[in-house]
Amino acid sequence: xxxxxxxxxxxxxxxxxxxxxxxxxxxxxxxxxxxxxxxxxxxxxxxxxxxxxxxxxxxxxxxxxxxxxxxxxxxxxxxxxxxxxxxxxxxxxxxxxxxxxxxxxxxxxxxxxxxxxxxxxxxxxxxxxxxxxxxxxxxxxxxxxxxxxxxxxxxxxxxxxxxxxxxxxxxxxxxxxxxxxxxxxxxxxxxxxxxxxxxxxxxxxxxxxxxxxxxxxxxxxxxxxxxxxxxxxxxxxxxxxxxxxxxxxxxxxxxxxxxxxxxxxxxxxxxxxxxxxxxxxxxxxxxxxxxxxxxxxxxxxxxxxxxxxxxxxxxxxxxxxxxxxxxxxxxxxxxxxxxxxxxxxxxxxxxxxxxxxxxxxxxxxxxxxxxxxxxxxxxxxxxxxxxxxxxxxxxxxxxxxxxxxxxxxxxxxxxxxxxxxxxxxxxxxxxxxxxxxxxxxxxxxxxxxxxxxxxxxxxxxxxxxxxxxxxxxxxxxxxxxxxxxxxxxxxxxxxxxxxxxxxxxxxxxxxxxxxxxxx
Amino acid sequence: xxxxxxxxxxxxxxxxxxxxxxxxxxxxxxxxxxxxxxxxxxxxxxxxxxxxxxxxxxxxxxxxxxxxxxxxxxxxxxxxxxxxxxxxxxxxxxxxxxxxxxxxxxxxxxxxxxxxxxxxxxxxxxxxxxxxxxxxxxxxxxxxxxxxxxxxxxxxxxxxxxxxxxxxxxxxxxxxxxxxxxxxxxxxxxxxxxxxxxxxxxxxxxxxxxxxxxxxxxxxxxxxxxxxxxxxxxxxxxxxxxxxxxxxxxxxxxxxxxxxxxxxxxxxxxxxxxxxxxxxxxxxxxxxxxxxxxxxxxxxxxxxxxxxxxxxxxxxxxxxxxxxxxxx
Numbered sequence: 001x002x003x004x005x006x007x008x009x010x011x012x013x014x015x016x017x018x019x020x021x022x023x024x025x026x027x028x029x030x031x032x033x034x035x036x037x038x039x040x041x042x043x044x045x046x047x048x049x050x051x052x053x054x055x056x057x058x059x060x061x062x063x064x065x066x067x068x069x070x071x072x073x074x075x076x077x078x079x080x081x082x083x084x085x086x087x088x089x090x091x092x093x094x095x096x097x098x099x100x101x102x103x104x105x106x107x108x109x110x111x112x113x114x115x116x117x118x119x120x121x122x123x124x125x126x127x128x129x130x131x132x133x134x135x136x137x138x139x140x141x142x143x144x145x146x147x148x149x150x151x152x153x154x155x156x157x158x159x160x161x162x163x164x165x166x167x168x169x170x171x172x173x174x175x176x177x178x179x180x181x182x183x184x185x186x187x188x189x190x191x192x193x194x195x196x197x198x199x200x201x202x203x204x205x206x207x208x209x210x211x212x213x214x215x216x217x218x219x220x221x222x223x224x225x226x227x228x229x230x231x232x233x234x235x236x237x238x239x240x241x242x243x244x245x246x247x248x249x250x251x252x253x254x255x256x257x258x259x260x261x262x263x264x265x266x267x268x269x270x271x272x273x274x275x276x277x278x279x280x281x282x283x284x285x286x287x288x289x290x291x292x293x294x295x296x297x298x299x300x301x302x303x304x305x306x307x308x309x310x311x312x313x314x315x316x317x318x319x320x321x322x323x324x325x326x327x328x329x330x331x332x333x334x335x336x337x338x339x340x341x342x343x344x345x346x347x348x349x350x351x352x353x354x355x356x357x358x359x360x361x362x363x364x365x366x367x368x369x370x371x372x373x374x375x376x377x378x379x380x381x382x383x384x385x386x387x388x389x390x391x392x393x394x395x396x397x398x399x400x401x402x403x404x405x406x407x408x409x410x411x412x413x414x415x416x417x418x419x420x421x422x423x424x425x426x427x428x429x430x431x432x433x434x435x436x437x438x439x440x441x442x443x444x445x446x447x448x449x450x451x452x453x454x455x456x457x458x459x460x461x462x463x464x465x466x467x468x469x470x471x472x473x474x475x476x477x478x479x480x481x482x483x484x485x486x487x488x489x490x491x492x493x494x495x496x497x498x499x500x501x502x503x504x505x506x507x508x509x510x511x512x513x514x515x516x517x518x519x
Numbered sequence: 520x521x522x523x524x525x526x527x528x529x530x531x532x533x534x535x536x537x538x539x540x541x542x543x544x545x546x547x548x549x550x551x552x553x554x555x556x557x558x559x560x561x562x563x564x565x566x567x568x569x570x571x572x573x574x575x576x577x578x579x580x581x582x583x584x585x586x587x588x589x590x591x592x593x594x595x596x597x598x599x600x601x602x603x604x605x606x607x608x609x610x611x612x613x614x615x616x617x618x619x620x621x622x623x624x625x626x627x628x629x630x631x632x633x634x635x636x637x638x639x640x641x642x643x644x645x646x647x648x649x650x651x652x653x654x655x656x657x658x659x660x661x662x663x664x665x666x667x668x669x670x671x672x673x674x675x676x677x678x679x680x681x682x683x684x685x686x687x688x689x690x691x692x693x694x695x696x697x698x699x700x701x702x703x704x705x706x707x708x709x710x711x712x713x714x715x716x717x718x719x720x721x722x723x724x725x726x727x728x729x730x731x732x733x734x735x736x737x738x739x740x741x742x743x744x745x746x747x748x749x750x751x752x753x754x755x756x757x758x759x760x761x762x763x764x765x766x767x768x769x770x771x772x773x774x775x776x777x778x779x780x781x782x783x784x785x786x787x788x789x790x791x792x793x794x795x796x797x798x799x800x801x802x803x804x805x806x807x808x809x810x811x812x813x814x815x816x817x818x819x820x821x822x823x824x825x826x827x828x829x830x831x832x833x834x835x836x837x838x839x840x841x842x843x844x845x846x847x
Binding site for chain 1: 716717718719721722724725727728729731732733734735736737738739795796
């Protein structure tokens with residue numbers, strides 16, 4: 001096609017090795033202006049490595065990169081940025097103590113003589129934020145903003161750099177449904193402006209809305225690039241995992257009973273949530289649905305003693321328990337798998353084995369507190385096998401594991417004890433398809449064994465596909481408890497968002513009007 | 520991953536190889552260096568760095584720091600000496616000194632766990648307070664006339680062989696192993712076992728690696744942190760008693776700057792100031808690197824000012840090498 005302009009970015013036969021281990025080989029990718037290009041692949045497929053190469057963080061060992069038809073070397077993020085290639089990382093790169101405007105212009109501050117031109121800084125920031133239709137005060141300190149707004153600040157920052165190719169790595173992983181919709185609308189606007197977007201996500205519903213093309217990577221290799229319209233979800237999943245997954249959710253083996261295992265009455269934290277009442281029955285999976293900030297995580301944390309509750313009555317198997325610290329909760333048989341596993345779930349510098357055994361050391365110790373290493377080893381190797389944790393050895397630092405495997409390590413920690421109630425907080429966030437399936441099967445198995453399972457999730461299909469009953473949270477209260485079989489995504493969304501604006505339409509119209517103003 | 524194991528070996532034996540290189544080098548340049556007597560002298564000098572270094576390792580492993588040990592050491596020694604002056608026998612008097620150290624550590628730990636003060640600030644405060652009390656209690660004068668028994672701990676040794684020669688002077692055919700060196704060996708083994716093999720040791724690592732994850736796993740984080748500061752304080756108390764015993768005099772100004780030796784020993788031995796990583800063998804090696812450098816440089820006639828320069832550069836090198844290993 002000689003009359004077509006060269007692609008904005010073309011990569012040919014890119015290869016990269018780390019300490020002799022192949023991370024990428026022979027990967028080619030073309031991105032055109034105004035294209036939203038989805039990148040799919042399991043964790044460890046090489047997505048992050050490829051994005052780091054495009055954004056100048058890593059140098060490829062082999063292959064050619066062309067920008068608008070000219071070969072370029074991207075030796076540093078600065079160099080990539082000067083071409084208009086900007087990456088928004090999954091973990092946001094903002095300085096929380098600085099204001100929004102200061103963050104947007106960080107290291108590129110508009111100056112008048114030796115001084116920062118604060119007025120220009122503020123106005124520039126305001127313009128970028130307005131283009132996104134985000135009503136964020138440029139003078140607000142970033143630490144005071146909710147995570148969704150921080151994400152908007154990151155995008156505004158990218159816009160201020162005249163981004164022509166935007167790389168987004170799981171941008172919605174910490175956003176709730178309404179904010180995700182809003183972000184997708186923004187991406188669509190950028191696309192119309194001729195910005196190319198490389199979009200990494202495990203969430204196919206998002207890609208279906210915005211992606212024009214999709215590239216699948218597996219084991220560091222380029223599997224296939226397709227027009228989104230010409231493929232199907234099962235095809236993509238099959239290409240990602242190299243096999244076909246018959247179904248997303250396992251057929252339940254559990255038989256929920258009416259017997260209450262965990263009863264919570266009047267649990268509350270002043271100004272945060274409650275009072276809430278709910279019960280988890282033996283052998284069931286109870287879902288907590290709701291928008292981010294509705295109090296789901298807060299309730300779970302208070303129940304686990306991670307934050308002090310201001311009141312409430314908790315019974316486990318009919319026995320009243322008093323919980324003022326995680327130690328009390330663990331003793332009562334309640335375990336919590338935190339939302340942010342790196343910050344709250346794992347001692348990242350310690351080995352996989354030590355992380356698995358940390359909550360069971362009492363049982364594994366002889367008199368005098370000496371750890372029985374043989375028994376610890378048996379427990380650890382057993383857990384690693386049972387959960388199919390992919391670790392080089394039990395001594396490998398937890399930091400080096402992929403997201404899904406880290407999640408399994410946290411789970412193994414609690415399975416090593418006989419927990420009666422397990423609270424899962426967003427267990428599949430950032431976890432690849434294969435590991436997700438394994439987690440689903442495990443949750444069902446646990447319920448079958450008589451464990452009460454609570455699943456907090458912002459993915460409605462997951463809640464509907466996995467739970468027996470669903471508690472919908474709104475503004476720190478349980479708005480309703482529904483039978484999963486007898487409800488729909490629409491009903492849950494409505495209950496979770498009643499009283500607030502309809503999420504999808506609102507975001508889109510706000511953005512369109514912002515666009516109209518800036519045009 | 521074999522790369523992992525290689526990194527681990529480097530971490531463990533890098534400092535040891537450095538230490539051996541120093542010993543070999545000094546043995547060539549100075550014949551007096553490579554004698555059993557000098558080995559014991561170095562060990563004796565190193566012993567107090569080791570006591571403090573073990574405490575520093577506990578504290579730094581939890582992600583903290585203890586700046587107060589130099590002052591706590593002086594206060595403990597002064598308490599022991601004043602107790603002897605007040606008529607208490609030497610052994611219980613020294614135990615009182617150690618208890619004083621533990622109490623200071625307890626205050627540090629409570630300030631950190633209950634009042635939420637940063638460890639740097641809490642122990643900086645204690646550094647001034649303890650030194651002030653020691654100086655105030657003694658009127659800034661050395662406490663002497665403590666009797667021979669007070670000097671036994673610091674100056675005695677096990678297995679010393681001597682006989683009186685023809686002129687009536689004692690002739691030492693084997694100097695023995697000084698008590699402080701024995702004590703050092705016992706403490707080193709006990710603390711290494713505690714860190715590597717017990718629940719408490721595992722908890723210390725977990726707290727330093729991620730305190731919040733440890734708390735959410737049911738670790739009593741406050742108790743673990745408190746323990747490390749009490750241990751550090753008690754070990755400083757012991758160091759104080761040993762040092763004052765060696766001089767048979769309690770000096771309220773003793774030990775200034777020792778906290779930095781202790782931290783340096785831990786860091787040279789591979790302890791990460793960010794917490795979660797570090798071992799007792801590493802700290803012992805780090806202590807000996809400092810001790811052997813001082814002793815060897817002395818024997819080669821290097822001034823104490825130049826020694827400071829060398830030790831400073833060694834610290835920078837050790838941490839830089841550590842950084843290189845961790846970079847990926």
